Amino acid sequence: MSVAVKNLTKRYGATVALDNVTLEIKSGEVHALLGHNGAGKSTVIGCLGGRTSPNEGVITIDGQDFTELSPQESIRQGIAVIYQHLSLIDSLTVTENLFLGLEKSRAGFVERSRQREIAWECLSRVGATARPGDRVGDLAMGQRQLVEIAKALRRDTNLLILDEPTAALSPTEAERLAILVDQLREEGIAILYVTHLLNEVMQLADRVTVLRSGSAVWSERTADITKADVVSAISGDHTAANIRPAPCDATVDALFELRGFSTEGLESLDLSLQPGEIVCLYGLIGSGRTRLLETVFGRRRYRGEVLVEGKSHLIRNPNDALKAGIALVPSDRIKQGLFGRLTAAENTVTRVMSTLARFAVRDWRQERRIVEDTTNSMSLRPNVPDLAASRYSGGNQQKILIGRWINSASEVKVLLLDDPTQGVDVGARSEIYEVIRTLAATRRISVLFSTNEPEEALALAHRVIFMREGKIDESLTTDELVEETLLERVHSDSLAHSSSAEPATARFPHTESLRKQ
Amino acid sequence: MNRTLTHRVFLGLVQSPLLVILIVMVVLVEMATGSQMSWGNLRGVLLDVAVIGIVAVPVGMLLIAGYIDLSVGSTLAIGGVCAALAVKHTESVWLGLGAALLVGALVGAINGLLVAVIGLSSLITTLGVLTAGRGVAQLMSPLPVSGFTPEFAFFGAGAVLGVPVPAVIAGVLFLFAGVFLIMTPRGRHVYALGVNREAAYLSGISTRLIPFALYMVSGACAGLAGALTAARLNSAPAGQLGAGFELAVLTAVLIGGIALTGGEGTMFGVLVGVLFMGLLTNSLTLLGVATFWQNVVSGLALVSAIIISLGTQRLRGKLLTLEAKRVATP
Incomplete structure (x- = not known):
């Protein structure tokens, strides 16, 4: 199972949001997508999630070609997008959110106990500490995100897209998420990880693609590169x-x-x-x-x-x-x-x-x-x-x-x-x-x-x-x-309380130990 | 702007399709009955819709600002009873009218305090005041007050230069409100509030004072309408005065093109809406349609008005987009 986009182009009037973008996300691989705001990251997500119709190009899912996806088709093909602004309903419980639109029922009545059982399973799979009966509005951001991921995984997801998942999380919550991403990779799920933060990329991703002004300008295996390579790819040749x-x-x-x-x-x-x-x-x-x-x-x-x-x-x-x-x-x-x-x-x-x-x-x-x-x-x-x-x-x-x-x-x-x-x-x-x-x-x-x-x-x-x-x-x-200094600095910022001189793993110490196990 | 006159007229008509329908209706009914356009009939219509118009002015402005006032029916009753009692005991028309205005403004201030200052839901609050207000009116005078001075009756059904007094008052109110909304900064702020309350607050617009003042005006107008109704009926029955009045006002205002979501509509639209409702009822009566059927038609008119306004909004949107493109391409 893999998802690929080939020669994807999207124009809004005279503006080209995506220009001939090609990239492939393999199962069991974390693929990081980087670039400035407006570089085209959201448009790629939109095309895969069915919110945006590309003008040209094909989306290939498991050998099947699509010129565009509808939101329903995207879900049917096993693509799940976790947006920065989560789509959970605050006033409902975790269980109700997990089953929204897909309620388990018998003779027209919701099977509450059966739903609660499945909810426990879903929550433990993503390692959430939230309980099925909790109101989503009462949960911390990190737990909400885990619930959202659990909801996506309930529908046989093959490709999970995370849009700046750690932007609103505390360092501890971010660690928790990193462990989950690692675990899902092991389970053979393809993951598209969109972010600003280089440390997360170096830590989690197997492959990095950088977008600049709508084009995929650079794509490498994480093992072969350094942070400095990524920084110069993002900022490009021109200096400000x-x-x-x-x-x-x-x-x-x-x-x-x-x-x-x-x-x-x-x-x-x-x-x-x-x-x-x-x-x-x-x-x-x-x-x-x-x-x-x-x-x-x-x-x-x-x-x-x-x-x-x-x-x-x-x-x-x-x-x-x-x-x-x-x-x-x-x-x-x-x-x-x-x-x-x-x-x-x-x-x-x-x-x-x-x-x-x-x-x-x-x-x-x-x-x-x-x-x-x-x-x-x-x-x-x-x-x-x-x-x-x-x-x-x-x-x-x-x-x-x-x-x-x-x-x-x-x-x-x-x-x-x-x-x-x-x-x-x-x-x-x-x-x-x-x-x-x-x-x-x-x-x-x-x-x-x-x-x-x-x-x-x-x-x-x-x-x-x-x-x-x-x-x-x-x-x-x-x-x-210079731009590089700023980028470096913002990434060192994300290293909670450590200086930029420390190794990139500083943010995710638990991940390291988990991998060794 | 190089818009031609016909273009302007066309845009204007698209914006108020109700006016077109109103004119067509009047012409057809006039052709069928030959009696609608007589001054006698029109004067009757004006007298019937005047009290609705007096209250539709502030209620329309509140809706533009994003608030609703359902309490006007009971405020009208309270105002009517107060005026009746004052006139009966003091024999002074001015004291009667003053009492109605003052007590109405007081009820409005209560609404304003709860909704605009404290921030409660305007729908629930004014619904509560509607129910409580009716009780207050009945407590003040369990039995209908009746038998007033002829001076007081003049305000209910008398005429100035042939125009009924309540209609003159309504006309003045419409004129003032129209000027206020278009020509003064505060008037434009009413729209800004209705479109986006948070943006209004962040633009330094007083988001409490404006709705509070509007609620007070709404109460005062409802009180005045109560006094006029009592004067016309020569009686103030606390239980029946203004029953269902709030919905008649709301219907006229909404038909006149004010959006329930706020920020949209004009006083001219409200005026047309009020006249339309009056003339529709009058037409049906002239055509000999039974009362029950008249209710059915009035209800359908409201729904049709919404459908038509939706259609014309889209048409207007398209026209504006076309114009934007025309300007953009030199």
């Missing part, structure tokens, strides 16, 4: 050095400052940004970068001081933050940022409408002028201000949200961006970078953004602040950095 931002004046007073800033999960941070300076918060999911941005924007109580232009502000809610001149573009655009049904124009003037109004009546002419200035300067596409915001692409929605905070009538001095290019396709990314760089340079605002993309950190920031477990680890200017 030639597109670095213009330097900013380091001699003027700080525009934005945090002093002893702490909250739950963040420890006494000190931070200072100059006008026109772009600073990157670089770290993994859970390192506290999102929490820091959200707390500064008033979503959580904090201790310490927030200063804008040397003046201390008390920020209890987003409105306070905006009054102080601090604005946040959240990472979940659709849920937290956009008014999808309202027009692009209305999304742009949401905030400045009130300041422009005279005698509580809107100043339409001014609003229109601001909308046109903003959309033109950001080259919004399509430039139709009356079109509903939900109809724009991710990159253009992002432009609309940035335009909401930064326009000729706004008083925002500090712009916070959480993962500014999440879900933005590669072509639109550089445009977003350009917009941010221009705004910082011309309007002398301070920009603080978070990312886990080394490319993005180097392309956009003057300075990179490494975050780990709610603390600032180190702060370096981008001149001192």
Whole structure:
């Protein structure tokens, strides 16, 4: 049993998401898939899971060719995808989730005791400590994931796809998962392991394939390579050095400052940004970068001081933050940022409408002028201000949200961006970078953004602040950095409390002992 | 924007298919009976729908903001009884109307406190207030209050320049609400709230004050509607006043194109919805359709309205996509 894709190509309009990708996942093999965000990893998963139909190419499962798969066909062929956002229903028990849609019944009644027996078996197979009667919503992330895997294994799975499985797990939970992956390999299941983390790859995978801009550029056996090989394959030949931002004046007073800033999960941070300076918060999911941005924007109580232009502000809610001149573009655009049904124009003037109004009546002419200035300067596409915001692409929605905070009538001095290019396709990314760089340079605002993309950190920031477990680890200017250093660092970050000098096995000591047994 | 006038009119009609249906219906019924368009008949229709319109204005705005108010039927009863008692004892029309407005606003403030400030479900809370409110009205006056001054009766059925007083009040309210929603920042924030409450909060929009104020207005309008109804009936029976009124209002508002999910609809749409419901009932009466059948038709009208609005929404979406492509390709 093996699953292979040959010459897979997927286009979205003019954007090529996958370009002639070929790869094979053999049974009893862990195949790691690596690459930057937007390199095409999710599209490969989508094609195999039946969510996406490729334009060209074939998917071969056990000698049978498919030009595309439906979700049902994919399941029938024994493919199971464990997405980062799990598909379990929180309010149901473990057993109910395991049997959802496939209930064991007799004469129309669910056979509860029989289901519970099978559930015990499934759970012990994946080594979960959760009990069948537990509510899924009460379980820790790691246990939920094991339940999800148990659910997939119940359906005779031949290929298990794990999409960044350790992103939300604690180190102990990650170890537990590594043991399971090893065990499933022994059972002869093919595993496609999608990740950012090199240590996991070196530890678990038999083979590595690297995607870059939609192409499979590199594929090797793990035994034959080193981490450095993988890093250079991911980042490619081009260096980001030639597109670095213009330097900013380091001699003027700080525009934005945090002093002893702490909250739950963040420890006494000190931070200072100059006008026109772009600073990157670089770290993994859970390192506290999102929490820091959200707390500064008033979503959580904090201790310490927030200063804008040397003046201390008390920020209890987003409105306070905006009054102080601090604005946040959240990472979940659709849920937290956009008014999808309202027009692009209305999304742009949401905030400045009130300041422009005279005698509580809107100043339409001014609003229109601001909308046109903003959309033109950001080259919004399509430039139709009356079109509903939900109809724009991710990159253009992002432009609309940035335009909401930064326009000729706004008083925002500090712009916070959480993962500014999440879900933005590669072509639109550089445009977003350009917009941010221009705004910082011309309007002398301070920009603080978070990312886990080394490319993005180097392309956009003057300075990179490494975050780990709610603390600032180190702060370096981008001149001192190359992409490899950043990648190395994020991977050493994943080594819980050890330095990057230690061997790659540091994260999974139990796996080592298990293999020896 | 280089849109032609016909293009604009076409887009406008696509957006309010109900208006087209309304006009067609009126023309057909007028041809069949020859009596619908007489001023006497129209005045009757206006008088019938005016109280629904007065309450449909704030209820429509609440729905746009993503909230619902089911309590208006009982608030109307409380307002009616208060007004009746005040007029009866003081013989002052203004005290009567003032009492109805004030008590209604108080009920609205209770709704607003529970829903907008504390954050309870608006459906359950206002359903509870609907039931409790009816009891309160009956406690205040177990027997119908009746026998008012002629001044008070003027507010129920009198006319200014031939237009019934309640219809004039409704018209003014529609005008104010329409201007508020379109021309003021707060009005646009009502839409923003309904589309995405979290994004609204993160944009610094006050997510408590706006719905709280709307609930108070809703209560006050329902109270006023109660006073007008009592004046028209020359009696305030606490048990029957405004029974089922909340559903009549909701039907008119939804037919008028306000989405239950929030963030969508206009005051013009609500106005058309209110007039449509009134004229539909009137048409059926003029055509001699039996009362039971009238209910069947009204119900079907609501469902049809949803189907039609779904269809036109898709059509409108397609038109906008076409336009976007036209602009994108130079």
